[in-house]
Every structure is written in structure tokens, then in C-alpha cells.
Amino acid sequence: MLDLSSDVVALTAALVDIPSESRSEREIADQVEAALRDCGHLQVDRYGNTVVARTDLGRGQRVVLGGHLDTVPAADNLPHRIESDRVYGLGANDMKGGVAVALRCAYELRQPSRDVTYVFYECEEIDDEANGLRRLAEEHPELLEADFAVLMEPSDAGVEAGCQGTLRVHVRTDGERAHSARSWLGRNAIHAAADILNRLNDYQPRSAVIDGLRYREGLNAVGIEGGVATNVIPDACVVAVNYRYAPDRSSEQALAHLREVFHGYPVEVVDNSPGALPGLSHPAAVDFLAATGAQPRPKFGWTDVSRFSALGVPAVNFGPGDPSLAHTRGEFVPMEHLHLCETQMLEWLR
Numbered sequence: 001m002l003d004l005s006s007d008v009v010a011l012t013a014a015l016v017d018i019p020s021e022s023r024s025e026r027e028i029a030d031q032v033e034a035a036l037r038d039c040g041h042l043q044v045d046r047y048g049n050t051v052v053a054r055t056d057l058g059r060g061q062r063v064v065l066g067g068h069l070d071t072v073p074a075a076d077n078l079p080h081r082i083e084s085d086r087v088y089g090l091g092a093n094d095m096k097g098g099v100a101v102a103l104r105c106a107y108e109l110r111q112p113s114r115d116v117t118y119v120f121y122e123c124e125e126i127d128d129e130a131n132g133l134r135r136l137a138e139e140h141p142e143l144l145e146a147d148f149a150v151l152m153e154p155s156d157a158g159v160e161a162g163c164q165g166t167l168r169v170h171v172r173t174d175g176e177r178a179h180s181a182r183s184w185l186g187r188n189a190i191h192a193a194a195d196i197l198n199r200l201n202d203y204q205p206r207s208a209v210i211d212g213l214r215y216r217e218g219l220n221a222v223g224i225e226g227g228v229a230t231n232v233i234p235d236a237c238v239v240a241v242n243y244r245y246a247p248d249r250s251s252e253q254a255l256a257h258l259r260e261v262f263h264g265y266p267v268e269v270v271d272n273s274p275g276a277l278p279g280l281s282h283p284a285a286v287d288f289l290a291a292t293g294a295q296p297r298p299k300f301g302w303t304d305v306s307r308f309s310a311l312g313v314p315a316v317n318f319g320p321g322d323p324s325l326a327h328t329r330g331e332f333v334p335m336e337h338l339h340l341c342e343t344q345m346l347e348w349l350r
Contacts, residue, residue, distance in 0.1 A: 002035040004107035008100050008338045009087060015096040016080040016089035022070040022126040025049040029069060032120050035103070041110045042118075045143075049122040050132035052143055053106055055115045061284055062115040063349075064149040064313070065106075066133065066304065067099040068124035075329040086332040094326035097333035098152025098319035101341045105349060112349040114284070117146060124304065128271070133304050141311060148284035149308040150345075154321030157337040159292060160299040161213055161278030161316045163306055167243040167254050168222075168270040171196050171262050177228065177235040186233035190226045193237045197221060199261060200241070208246035211280040213298040215246035219261070240270075244300075247275030247309070276305040279314020291348035292318070 002014055020028040029049040036044045042053040049069065071091035080089035087097070099120060106118045121132030128134060137144055153160075173193050178186025205217040219241065226237030241262075245254045251274040259267055279285055280296060289296060296316070299305070301323075305315035320337030 002031045002103070004035050004039070004103050008104050008342045009335050011103060012087050012092060012097045012100040012333065012338060013080045013082070013089070015100055016087065016092050017078070019074070019078065020070050020091070021073055022123050023130070025069045025122045029120070029122065032069065032103070036106060036118070039107055042106060047136060047140065048132060050136055051120045052136070053118040054143075055109075055112060057111070057115055059113065059115040061147045062117060062145070063284060064117045064119060064144060064146045064308070065102045065152060065345075066119040066121065066149060067095055067102050067152040067319075068121050068132070068304075069099065070122055070125050071096075072125050072327050077329055077331070085335045087335065087338075088330065088332040090331070092333045093154050093321035093331040094323075095153055095319060095321070097321050097338055098154065098341070101320065101338065101345060102152050104342050105345050108346060109349050114349060116349060117143065119144070128273070131304070133307055137307050137311060144308065144311055144313065146308075146313050148279075148282060148288065149305065149313050149315035150288070151303055151305050151308075151315060151317050152319040153303050153317040154319050154323045154326060154333070155317045156322055157320050157340050159289060159294040159296045159316050159318050161211065161280055161296045162215075162247045162276040162309070163299040163303045163317070164215060164217075164301060165245045165247060165249065165251060165254055165273060165275035165306070166302045167245065167251070167258065167272045169241050169243070169258055170268040170270060171239045171241055172266050172268065173237045175233065175235045175237070178233040180231045180233055183233050186235070189234045189237040193224065193226070193239055196239050196262065196265065203261065206246070208248050210246070210248055211278045213278055213296060215298045216300065217246055218244045245275065247277045250274060273302055274306055274310065275302070276309030276315060278316070279309075282314045285314055285316065288316070288348055292344045294318075
């Protein structure tokens, strides 16, 4: 069983050694739940393989610490190993190191300066419909009510504020089939996609400065599909486009912008997840930055802080590990990051 009184490095290693690929989180959720229930100062509830623990001390503020329990599939990187002051293994970086820090806080903080809600959730690494935090927000939003939230995603032990929105669309061209030996009788849909690609190539992405942080947008083709056979003029072509947009745009504004960029073509939405504003002016965020001593950076990418933003809760990413190592065969988390994040979180919440 998990020993929350153990050193954060040992706890990280123990978590890594519990296989928890997405949709197979029962064992790790069982152990996290049991360990938290042994902490008499916490109220613990479970929803599927998502575990929620809360203090209820009547403090003037409440904060959420969140982390996902699942990992991507293994790649010959279990069990853990320790080399050169690093913990290697599946999920060590993304994000069992961050989960270990949050569990240590849950164990140590009997009388935190703010009430704390700890959320350890399932299925972050797969389809959004299965995401445990999403389901919690939809079915029990009261459990996520807070003044501020910290998602323990790897961020080089620094603060990455807010996140970008992400919109994926299919832009389609139509043509008319014909035998390629008589191509003048048809209309080539793949050739017609050249205009779409030219618009993307000429596109000038904007930057937006929010709370002193510069978020850079990007609009790119990420795939193209067309063709029937090697002797047929294609009558359809689809260009897959990904738009990463700054959090000062809503999901509706982002889609409207793409419809302007691709005016004259049908645009089919594949998915659209809004970004999250950094909210660094909130008093809890100010205190958090002071406690960590971190110079905040914008988050380039999408994370579950977006869900907190949608609930009106400002949120940041803060956790041990290099985000560029996520999902790699050789992922690791530095011991220095684990100790640093644990110390700073405990100091802030004390």
C-alpha cells in the first residue's frame, strides 16, 4: 500500500510501479483512496476511478490541487529505476511526480492556511469524453468550486499560467471524378486544395499579451487526405487544420475566425477546447507566485486548467519534470524538482 509519510521520491517510485494505463486505473485509485482515508483530517469521495479529498476548516479561501492518475501505454519503461538523481519510468514525468507532491501535501497539511480540495482523476490521456475531471465538472461542479487551482502538470518546477485553446477542423474541397487519361472531363479536388494551403502559408498568426504574458497563436495544416485510385481524378480532398489560439478568444470567436480565413470552403469542426486565462491578478495567485518565487510563463498547449477557467476558477500549471519528456520512452523526473515543488507547495499552504 502507498505510504504517504514516505519521502516524495520514494512515493513517486511507488506510484510509477503501479501500472495505470488509461481505463485501467482501478488499482492506483484503490491505493490512493485507501491512503487518503487513513488521513483523518480529510473527507474522501470516489467517482469511478477519480478520488476527491477535501479539508473543511472554514477558511476564507479554497484551492484545488489536481493531477491525473493515468499514463500512456508502456514502452518497456516499467518498473521504475533511479539513476543520476532522476526517477525514470512510465509516468514519472507525466505526471506521477506531480501526484506524489499533491499526496504529500494532503498527508502533511492538517491545518492548511486555505481549505484544499485534492483531485486525482482518471483518463486524461485519451478521448475527452472519458476524462475524469470533465465528468466531475459536469456531474459534481460544486466539488471544484474554489478561488484558485493548481494543476500538477510537469512545468520544469515553474509556473505556466493559463493555456491555449485548441481547435481542429476539416476544410474540404470538391471536384468531379474522371479517368486520369481524360482528366479534362473532371475537376481535381486535390489541386483545388492548393488555395487552402496557400492561405495557411500566408497566414500571419497573432500574439496576445494577457497579465503580462505573451501567448503566440498558430494555424497549421496537420494532415491532408484525398484520392480514389491512381487512375482516377479525385472528387474530394480534406485538409486537417489545427488552430492554437490565445485564451482571450472564446471557442466561438476562434471558430468564427477560421470561417473567415477559409471563406468559401466548408469547415467541419472536429473538436474545439477553449483556453484558460492566467488570472494572475487574483490574490491567491499573487500569493502562490510569491511563495514559489517563479517568473510565470505562458502555457503553450492545452491542459485541464481550461476546465477550471470555464468554472470561473483561475488556474496555473505547476509541477516537477520537463513537459517535453511527456510520453517518451525515457521519461524521468529530477529528484530536485520533486523536493522543490513539495517544499514550495507546503510553504504556500502553511
